[in-house]
Amino acid sequence: MSLVSMRELLDHAAENGYGIPAFNVNNLEQVQAVMAAADEVGAPVILQASAGARKYAGEAFIKHLIQAAIEQYPHIPLVMHQDHGQSPAICQGAIDLGFSSVMMDGSLMEDGKTPASFDYNVEVTRKVVEMAHRVGVTVEGELGCLGSLETGEAGEEDGIGAVGKLDHSQMLTDPEEAAQFVKATQLDALAIAIGTSHGAYKFTRKPTGDILSIQRVKDIHARLPNTHLVMHGSSSVPQELLAIIRQYGGNMKETYGVPVEEIQEAIKYGVRKINIDTDIRLAMTAAVRKFLFENPEKFDAREWLKPAREAAKQICKQRYMEFGCEGQAGKIKGHNLQVVAGMYAQGVLKQVVN
Ligand SMILES: O=C(CO)COP(=O)(O)O
Numbered sequence: 001m002s003l004v005s006m007r008e009l010l011d012h013a014a015e016n017g018y019g020i021p022a023f024n025v026n027n028l029e030q031v032q033a034v035m036a037a038a039d040e041v042g043a044p045v046i047l048q049a050s051a052g053a054r055k056y057a058g059e060a061f062i063k064h065l066i067q068a069a070i071e072q073y074p075h076i077p078l079v080m081h082q083d084h085g086q087s088p089a090i091c092q093g094a095i096d097l098g099f100s101s102v103m104m105d106g107s108l109m110e111d112g113k114t115p116a117s118f119d120y121n122v123e124v125t126r127k128v129v130e131m132a133h134r135v136g137v138t139v140e141g142e143l144g145c146l147g148s149l150e151t152g153e154a155g156e157e158d159g160i161g162a163v164g165k166l167d168h169s170q171m172l173t174d175p176e177e178a179a180q181f182v183k184a185t186q187l188d189a190l191a192i193a194i195g196t197s198h199g200a201y202k203f204t205r206k207p208t209g210d211i212l213s214i215q216r217v218k219d220i221h222a223r224l225p226n227t228h229l230v231m232h233g234s235s236s237v238p239q240e241l242l243a244i245i246r247q248y249g250g251n252m253k254e255t256y257g258v259p260v261e262e263i264q265e266a267i268k269y270g271v272r273k274i275n276i277d278t279d280i281r282l283a284m285t286a287a288v289r290k291f292l293f294e295n296p297e298k299f300d301a302r303e304w305l306k307p308a309r310e311a312a313k314q315i316c317k318q319r320y321m322e323f324g325c326e327g328q329a330g331k332i333k334g335h336n337l338q339v340v341a342g343m344y345a346q347g348v349l350k351q352v353v354n
Pocket residue numbers: 024083084197198199200231232233234235236275276277278279
């Protein structure tokens with residue numbers, strides 16, 4: 001099976017009541033970790049590359065690392081997804097590079113910092129839908145700005161996020177606007193704002209409903225029962241990884257992530273794609289710190305990259321199991337993108353809006 005459409009994977013997840021973690025990848029070891037985890041549990045794969053990843057690794061390396069994953073694991077349906085595209089031009093570039101799915105993040109302007117108007121968001125997202133669907137590529141859009149309901153800040157640590165304070169109405173996607181947005185754009189998956197934010201510092205305490213609104217997921221799902229919802233900023237920030245990082249010389253403040261049980265609840269109400277980057281970063285950093293502390297004489301990079309890769313694999317495997325992906329890979333047909341393009345053209349993948 002070659003590259004598949006993200007729409008096909010998310011449709012399968014919706015039909016069978018599970019969610020798929022989308023892991024951010026930047027290098028060889030992270031790609032290998034995700035693939036090994038998926039292979040062990042029989043999970044379908046969404047590998048996503050941010051603009052930062054494409055810059056870090058270089059376009060050709062990102063493309064060929066993912067193609068290597070397909071070659072090494074031909075039995076695993078795999079989506080190559082561009083995370084947080086800031087403009088139609090960036091999305092077009094990703095499509096040209098061979099990505100089978102793109103995110104047009106029009107909730108912010110092209111600078112990735114200024115909250116955009118609804119009309120701007122509709123315009124850029126619709127433009128990307130037109131060019132992507134023509135070639136069978138999936139489109140994720142975003143409505144509402146990610147940010148902390150505790151502080152009103154977006155958590156700018158990843159370079160993507162509104163600058164300055166936001167009010168609650170900007171940080172909680174409105175169900176009525178979501179319905180209008182999906183109707184107008186006909187995208188495939190909608191990222192929503194419910195109180196999550198990127199990076200390790202999401203919540204100062206274990207989140208309750210006032211700062212992480214799973215109720216908002218339910219309200220949006222009631223209006224959009226057939227639209228796949230996406231949760232960004234969904235790392236769980238495991239306390240045991242923070243403890244290892246601190247034990248071996250790291251300096252991380254007290255912080256809490258999105259509890260897995262909250263994600264599992266959201267999966268019952270239409271969340272199909274769950275974005276995870278930070279948990280992999282924490283797992284790898286904890287493993288490298290521990291290894292180098294315990295083996296100060298070692299200097300072969302392969303020796304410390306191995307435990308880092310293994311730690312990343314473990315966290316990925318755990319999330320695949322927790323979100324219900326086990327054994328699903330073998331059930332996916334894996335249409336080629338031309339077939340999917342034909343389905344869009346016939347209107348069979350149109351969104352139903354209540
Ligand atoms: O949303 C993400 C990538 O788009 C990643 O979120 P985390 O920082 O919570 O891992």
